[in-house]
Amino acid sequence: EAEVAQSPRYKITEKSQAVAFWCDPISGHATLYWYRQILGQGPELLVQFQDESVVDDSQLPKDRFSAERLKGVDSTLKIQPAELGDSAMYLCASSRTGNNSPLHFGNGTRLTVT
Amino acid sequence: SQQGEEDPQALSIQEGENATMNCSYKTSINNLQWYRQNSGRGLVHLILIRSNEREKHSGRLRVTLDTSKKSSSLLITASRAADTASYFCATDAMDSNYQLIWGAGTKLIIKP
Numbered sequence: 001e002a003e004v005a006q007s008p009r010y011k012i013t014e015k016s017q018a019v020a021f022w023c024d025p026i027s028g029h030a031t032l033y034w035y036r037q038i039l040g041q042g043p044e045l046l047v048q049f050q051d052e053s054v055v056d057d058s059q060l061p062k063d064r065f066s067a068e069r070l071k072g073v074d075s076t077l078k079i080q081p082a083e084l085g086d087s088a089m090y091l092c093a094s095s096r097t098g099n100n101s102p103l104h105f106g107n108g109t110r111l112t113v114t
Numbered sequence: 115s116q117q118g119e120e121d122p123q124a125l126s127i128q129e130g131e132n133a134t135m136n137c138s139y140k141t142s143i144n145n146l147q148w149y150r151q152n153s154g155r156g157l158v159h160l161i162l163i164r165s166n167e168r169e170k171h172s173g174r175l176r177v178t179l180d181t182s183k184k185s186s187s188l189l190i191t192a193s194r195a196a197d198t199a200s201y202f203c204a205t206d207a208m209d210s211n212y213q214l215i216w217g218a219g220t221k222l223i224i225k226p
Contacts, residue, residue: 043157045214056213099206102162104159105157108154
């Protein structure tokens, strides 16, 4: 079965540095999501794309976070500068268009900010 | 914001027993989904139940939905060690433009 690819798997960075995460969704999935998950909590949506357009970025801290999906396929999430509180798992998911389409998740990037 | 609330927060049972987890939500929904997450991995979709359905089965999983009580339950029968994971419910709230809203999850431990 096709999978959502994410890299890197782990990232350790110092505060004030820039970090970037990459996601390649399942082929044909028009909707792409970036989530942040703190240990012991559910995923929190950061940004949702429909093709190359942002559908929802209301929870994205835009002063330091940015996301793009230029060709409507793979996507990059960037944090600059990183803060200690950004330490979390960053999950990418994709789905077909439609309210009843299940999400397919990658295995995430575990970010540690020191 | 989190609409769904799972309970219990943690559940530890013996292998072979049944495990039941509950999810409550606050506003009207179109559907409710259950996902599993193994430690350090991404979430895996288990089952989706629509608001006009009351019960759904998939292998050893049984999901019920009570829209009058705004609650759902996930039953795993004949549990196995491999079922050890966190389980999350997600609802697409009608008043949030159908954005998925997640609970905090139930951590299930199956003891061999």
